[in-house]
Amino acid sequence: MPDSDFFAALHALHLGRVEFVVVGGLAAVLNGAPVNTFDLDIVPARNEDNVSKLLLVLEGLDAVYRIQPERRLKPTASHLRSTGHHNLLTNCGPLDVLGMIGHGLGYEALAPHTIEMEIGDGVRVRVLNLETIVALKEELAGEKDRAVLPVLRRTLQEKQRGR
Template sequence: MPTGGRKTTSVNLGEVLEGLLEAGVDFILVGGLAAVIQGAPVTTMDVDVVHSRSHENIAKLLGFLKSVDAVQRRLDDKVIEPKELDLLGKGHVLLTTRLGPLDVLAVIEGGRSYEDLLDYTVEIEFRGHTLRVLDLKTLIEIKKSSTDPKEKQRLPVLRETLRQLEEEYGREEDKEDSDN
């Protein structure tokens, strides 16, 4: 897909996440990478985040996007850099960066925003930062309502990963209870 003549030289999704965290951007990791980080054996090629749409956060996000040469992914060769109004709206901003693809989402299925999703996140330590990730149970609920066949195909894998996590953590809690 053309992106205005700018090509991603490599894909390093970890660096995308680390850059967002170092810039102080408030976001929740959603999508395939959120599942991978929680142990799901699925493949993903981009970073999907739901961001806080406060003016202060948008300023931080724009600073990060400029630092990674972000441009909107398009079918033509027109180069469009993300603007504040793009990120304040309720739509999706699909970007190509020098580190890899980044999808910045104002809301996800059901119109759920950053603030709506905060209670459904887990915090994971990532390269010295705390990363907010949409929990697997909520991710499964969202994928169930998706019309994308690819998302439907992932559901059994996500459900099995959740089952295994619940089984593992349930055993750890049982062990802690018996130790007390």
């Protein structure tokens, strides 16, 4: 497995003019939460133009499905337009392209709950805000979600006190 370079992947998505929201562990980290993450999770807009741009970026990142990387199965436009999850391995590390998260929340539903962040070199990305991350984790309440919730809540409280 290649070393993870999430910022290189985000830079490629930015340069490719892909519309997406960073969600998951990296979104929590970018919001200041002291948690670990091992992949980059994004929810892209699933319109035809954006999916075409996303496919070009994924080709440049040599993206293949993680389930059997030796088979070199590559995502297609029809795959990426779906609401499903696409767990990919790229030359920048693991990248999960998620059609929807939570209870059917796609790009359009998530976009109003984002903050735009500069991550370096003039690269600006939309990141799910911490309030929404906490709300989604509370909703889902899986084992991993329950484990990280106290840290996310504490980080959110600290951010709110700092305002």
